[in-house]
Amino acid sequence: MFKISNLRRLRRPTFTELTISAAAIAVAAAIVLPFYDDHVKRSHRASARAALLHAAQWMERTATARGRYPAAAAIPDNVMFVKGGRYTMVVTSTDGLTYTLTALPHAEQADDLCGSFRINQAGLRLQVATAEVPNTLSTVECWVGHTAIKR
Structure with a gap:
């Protein structure tokens, strides 16, 4: 148990000690944050690739069933959805014989x-x-997914 006499012996950290601690935290954050940012971007890249592959499979199944690729307007929104919201998917499919799916990055x-x-x-x-x-x-480098990207 603490006695009142023990509380008097506790000292507060000095300004110098607080400054050194703050500087150490800032240096650690400066080292860690770029790695974290790259990790988050790789994760969103993986979501974009997965969404593109999912949409491409949907296009192929639809073409198998109907004999042609569907026009862009006929593709459901859930097929064009990219998890995480950092990519928007667009499709070009006009003649029913070809299509191109593109995941466009935005925001962060x-x-x-x-x-x-x-x-x-x-x-x-x-x-x-x-x-x-x-x-x-x-x-x-971009489609493999596990490849480390260095800045």
């Missing part, structure tokens, strides 16, 4: 080094430059 993902993801009816996967990222990383 806009400056991601992979730019936009794209896949077409032939399964060709590409990276597309954006206004924020004129030179994207390679398709292999």
Whole structure:
């Protein structure tokens, strides 16, 4: 048990000790936050790739059932949904013989080094430059998913 006499012996930290502690926390945050940001961006990239592949499978199943790829307006919203909200998916499908699905980054993902993801009816996967990222990383680096991307 604490006695009142013991409480008098407790000392408060000095200004110098508080400053050193704050500086140590700031340095640790400066080191950790970029790694965390990259981890979050990789996670959203994976969501965009998964959504593109899901939509491409839906397009193929629909073409198998109907004999043609559906027009963009006929694709349900849930097929075009990308989890996390950092990508918006758009489709180009006008003639019923081809389609192109693109996941466009926005918000915090806009400056991601992979730019936009794209896949077409032939399964060709590409990276597309954006206004924020004129030179994207390679398709292999961005589509593999587990590849570490260094800045």
